[in-house]
Amino acid sequence: MKKIWYLALIIFFPTSVFSQHIALTHSGTQYDSFENPVQTGFTKELSRKYAITIFPALNALLNFKGGSETAFKNLIFNRTVSGSTFNDIGLGNSNQLYLKNSFYLFTYRIYKTVNYNRELGFALQFKQDGKANISNESFAIFDSYKNFNKTSYLNIFNNKAYNQSYWQLSVNYRENYDEKWGFGGKFSLLNGATYSKMNISNSSLQINSSNSFISSFKGNYISSFGTDSLTYKKLLPNLKNLGLAISGGVSYTSKKGLYLTLNINDLGFIHWNKSTPNYTFDDEITVTNANSANAANRFSNAFGSIINNNLTNKKFNTTIDTKIVLAASKTFNNYKSVFVFSKSTFRSDGQIGLLNNFQKNAFNFGLNTIYDFNSGLNLGSQLLIKSPNSEFYIGSESLFPSYYLAKGYLKKDENIGKNNTKGTFYMGLNVNFGRKMQSMGNADEIPGLNDQETGFVVRLSPKERKQLQKKNKEIGKRRSKTNKRNN
Numbered sequence: 001m002k003k004i005w006y007l008a009l010i011i012f013f014p015t016s017v018f019s020q021h022i023a024l025t026h027s028g029t030q031y032d033s034f035e036n037p038v039q040t041g042f043t044k045e046l047s048r049k050y051a052i053t054i055f056p057a058l059n060a061l062l063n064f065k066g067g068s069e070t071a072f073k074n075l076i077f078n079r080t081v082s083g084s085t086f087n088d089i090g091l092g093n094s095n096q097l098y099l100k101n102s103f104y105l106f107t108y109r110i111y112k113t114v115n116y117n118r119e120l121g122f123a124l125q126f127k128q129d130g131k132a133n134i135s136n137e138s139f140a141i142f143d144s145y146k147n148f149n150k151t152s153y154l155n156i157f158n159n160k161a162y163n164q165s166y167w168q169l170s171v172n173y174r175e176n177y178d179e180k181w182g183f184g185g186k187f188s189l190l191n192g193a194t195y196s197k198m199n200i201s202n203s204s205l206q207i208n209s210s211n212s213f214i215s216s217f218k219g220n221y222i223s224s225f226g227t228d229s230l231t232y233k234k235l236l237p238n239l240k241n242l243g244l245a246i247s248g249g250v251s252y253t254s255k256k257g258l259y260l261t262l263n264i265n266d267l268g269f270i271h272w273n274k275s276t277p278n279y280t281f282d283d284e285i286t287v288t289n290a291n292s293a294n295a296a297n298r299f300s301n302a303f304g305s306i307i308n309n310n311l312t313n314k315k316f317n318t319t320i321d322t323k324i325v326l327a328a329s330k331t332f333n334n335y336k337s338v339f340v341f342s343k344s345t346f347r348s349d350g351q352i353g354l355l356n357n358f359q360k361n362a363f364n365f366g367l368n369t370i371y372d373f374n375s376g377l378n379l380g381s382q383l384l385i386k387s388p389n390s391e392f393y394i395g396s397e398s399l400f401p402s403y404y405l406a407k408g409y410l411k412k413d414e415n416i417g418k419n420n421t422k423g424t425f426y427m428g429l430n431v432n433f434g435r436k437m438q439s440m441g442n443a444d445e446i447p448g449l450n451d452q453e454t455g456f457v458v459r460l461s462p463k464e465r466k467q468l469q470k471k472n473k474e475i476g477k478r479r480s481k482t483n484k485r486n487n
Contacts, residue, residue: 021059021102021397021426022340022353023368023382026259026329029391030107030430031057034123036263036325037172037184038249041119042111042437046388049111049434057104059426061397062405063375066095069421071139073405073414086140086147092156094133098349098374100321101128101165107430109172111437117182121172126193126235129321130163131347137205142296145213145287148205157203157217164318166270167191167237168245182251192241192270194234195224195318211291215299216284221307222314226277243270245320256330263325267345274315281306319346334359349373362387370397375422382426389432397424 024032026039030051033041041051064072067087072095075081103126112118137156140147167190174184200219207213224241225234245268251261283306287299322345329338338355353370364384371377375398382395396402402424404417 021061021424022325022342022351022370023355023366023380023395023397023426024384024393025325025327025340025353025355026261026336026338027357027364027384027393028386029384029393029428030109031104031393031428033109033119033174034104034107034121034125034170034172034186035102035265036249036261036327037186037247037265038174038182038251038261038263039184040117040174040182041109041121042117042432043388044114044117045438046436047111048389048432048436051107051109051111051430051432053104053107053429054431055427055429057107057426057428057430059102059424061098061100061422061424063098063372063420063422064095065375065420066134067093067136068095068134068139070414071143072097073408073417073421075139077409077412077414081139081142086136086143088136089140089147090137090150090153090156092135092137092158094135094159095139096374097130097132097134099128099130099163100349101126103127104428114437114439116175116177118175119173121170123168123170123172125168125170126165127168127320128163128165130161132159132161132163134159134161141205141215141299145207145290145295148207148213151207153205155203156205157200157215159198159200161196161198163194163196164270164320165193165195165235166241166243166320167193168266170245174249180253182253184249184251186247186265188245188247188266188268190243190245190268190270190320191237191239192224192243192272192318193237194230195222195241195270195272195276197222210288212286212288213290214284214286217303217306218282219280221279221281222276223279224272224276227279227304227308240275241270241272243320244268259329261325261327263323265323265325266320267322268320269317270320271317272315275313276315278312278314279307280310280312283309321349322346357384366395368397372397375420378422378424380424390430392429394427396426398422 030041033039070085071081104123105126106124107121109119109121112120135156135158138159168188170186170188172186174182176182198221200217202218204216205213245266247263247265249261249263253259285299285302285306287295324343324345326341327338329336336357340353340355343350350373351370353368355366355368358365362385364386366382366384368380370380378398380395380397381399382393384393401419401422405421405423408414408416
């Protein structure tokens, strides 16, 4: 078992960290149309009938704040906490870690009709969300027991952590009721991949003069994969932990061009099967020869052993992260302003954003001010290249912290960056194909005109059909020129 097993168990730190973001709200992208079901993902009169994912839509976030910033960065950069600086030892102060996930592996969307903007979409998505409160002392004990100056401490290892990941297979439909109102909905089948929850309610540390220490732990641990290591295989769909979720939204467009939307996203639950391991523990660990290089490794092995002492299997239900998203936008020539309020219903997470989008032909540059309920005020930026039949976007909702985190990782230097450890990144690529969806009055061609034995033109005389076929070829040439300009 690795030296950082104990910390990894508390933090549940995954190899990939993702989160839902709001910077693409009212962007007309496929991502926005699947996240907020009332949103349209096509451009009327110009978009082609089908849209698919070319590069999976992903976005990444990591947010950590507290007194053990350098120790945490050292852990993720170098897989060790040795040599870190530790403050406020003995006070039991907590550090907060926030993780979330929204990763679209596949999307497929159909522009059903131009009239009423009817759209039907299908998506396969992987989601994860997690949160942990980790004491400074939980990091310090893995550097050296000599970080503790007193002989005894109470409740300094009291930690709480939660992490849940699942697959979401969804079908999405939206349409306009009239020129002002629109509505949309999404129905999802959920499949739980992993679930972990730990609560250490009582703990203590006793430092002995004979180069040894004794620590005690009392609490419980629930994990869908037990005390085994988390592998990619355990993240695959298993059909053992099923659930359901629904989403709904409504939109309104005023006469002056103000566009308003309200979406309630992912109201649902997952039923975890009766074989899910549930551990309770109340035991102590004695580490002798605490100066040796493998002391921390022996400590983490012992912690894993005391967790395994009392095991029961239980079934239970969990909710998923349900969000209410209210947004308003208005376009002024080449500038579009968007206000977004996003709030989790069952948790404290939320964001308020003012998105500023500047457009030049197919290029859209965004400069966004976003207040996150967990990490505070952030400045984000994005580049969106969008035509009616293709889109590519890349950006970050916390530009400068992401830069310093990436720089520190590349240089393996935990001292780079002064504020809370945070990094966000998102990116996606989608294209459209099929025939262009147009209303009859604006159509470049009339469907069925070239049919020989079917379609309404069979009722025309041979002379009339020949004249219309010639005209249709001329329209086809003009359409090709138009496509070159629009794509």
